[in-house]
Amino acid sequence: MQNEGRVMRSYSSSEQLLQQVASLKEELKECRTQRKESEDKYKRVLDSRFEGFMLLDENRVIIEVNKALLKISGYDRNDFIGHLVDKFYDKASLNFYSASPDHFSFEALFRAKGGCLIPMLFSRSTLNDENHQITGYMVFLTDLTDLKETQEELKRAASTSGLFCQGCGQCVKQCIAELPIPDLMRAYMYTYDYRNLALAKGLVVSLGLPGRVCEDCSSCPVRCSIGFNVPAKIRDIVRLRDVPTEFLS
Numbered sequence: 468m469q470n471e472g473r474v475m476r477s478y479s480s481s482e483q484l485l486q487q488v489a490s491l492k493e494e495l496k497e498c499r500t501q502r503k504e505s506e507d508k509y510k511r512v513l514d515s516r517f518e519g520f521m522l523l524d525e526n527r528v529i530i531e532v533n534k535a536l537l538k539i540s541g542y543d544r545n546d547f548i549g550h551l552v553d554k555f556y557d558k559a560s561l562n563f564y565s566a567s568p569d570h571f572s573f574e575a576l577f578r579a580k581g582g583c584l585i586p587m588l589f590s591r592s593t594l595n596d597e598n599h600q601i602t603g604y605m606v607f608l609t610d611l612t613d614l615k616e617t618q619e620e621l622k623r624a625a626s627t628s629g630l631f632c633q634g635c636g637q638c639v640k641q642c643i644a645e646l647p648i649p650d651l652m653r654a655y656m657y658t659y660d661y662r663n664l665a666l667a668k669g670l671v672v673s674l675g676l677p678g679r680v681c682e683d684c685s686s687c688p689v690r691c692s693i694g695f696n697v698p699a700k701i702r703d704i705v706r707l708r709d710v711p712t713e714f715l716s
C-alpha cells in the first residue's frame with residue numbers, strides 16, 4: 468500500500484510538472500505573439516513615415532532601416548545593414564544644429580546610390596538600458612533638398628532685388644528735368660540683371676533724352692522709395708548711347 472501511495476504521488480507530480488511545462492509553453496507562445504505584434508506595429512509606423520530611419524547598434528552599425536530611406540537613397544536594405552552609419556555622409560559637410568547628451572542634430576551631405584549627394588538633416592537619439600548603458604541609436608533623416616532650393620531662390624532674389632525698380636513713380640514728379648526715370652531703371656535692369664545690352668541701349672535711345680543727363684543739377688531732389696541712387700544709375704546707363712552697336716551683341 469505504501470509503494471502504491473509513492474507511485475500515486477510521483478504520478479501526480481509528473482502530471483503537475485507536465486501541466487507547468489504546458490503552461491510555460493503557452494506563456495512563451497503568447498509572449499512571442501505579443502512581441503511579433505509589437506515589432507510589426509513598430510515597423511508599420513516607421514514604414515509609414517516620410518522621413519528616413521536607421522536603427523544603429525551601440526557601435527553605430529546599422530541594424531535596421533525603413534522604406535522611406537530606401538526610396539530616398541536608392542539603396543537596397545542590404546546595402547545598409549552591417550555598415551557604419553559614417554559611411555553614408557560626408558563628414559566635411561557636417562554642420563551641427565543642436566546637441567545634448569541623448570540627442571543631437573546635424574546637417575550633412577548624404578551619399579546616395581550613384582554618388583548623388585543629398586542635403587540631409589540627421590536627428591539622432593541615444594537608446595540606453597536600465598543601467599544607463601548605451602544600447603544603440605535611432606536616427607531620423609530628413610531630405611532638405613526642397614528647403615535648400617528655396618533658400619537658394621530666396622538668396623538669389625535678395626541679391627537681385629536691389630536691381631529692380633518697383634515702378635512706383637514717386638521719383639517722376641521730383642525730377643527737375645522730368646526724366647522718364649522708371650524707364651531708365653528698366654534699362655539698368657536689362658543691363659545688369661538680364662545682361663542684354665542691346666535691349667537696354669534700344670530702350671535708352673528710344674526715350675529721346677537730352678544730350679546732357681543728370682549733369683546740370685546742383686543737387687538732386689529725387690528720393691527713390693527703395694533707396695536707389697537715381698542720378699548715379701542714370702548717368703551709368705545713359706553711357707550706352709555712345710557704345711557702338713557691334714559691341715553690344
Ligand code: SF4
Nearest residue numbers: 642643644681684687
Ligand atoms: S540729377 Fe537727374 S534725376 Fe536728379 S533731378 Fe536732376 S535730372 Fe532729375
Ligand code: SF4
Nearest residue numbers: 632633635636638691
Ligand atoms: S522711386 Fe525708385 S522704385 Fe519708384 S519708380 Fe522711381 S526709381 Fe523706381
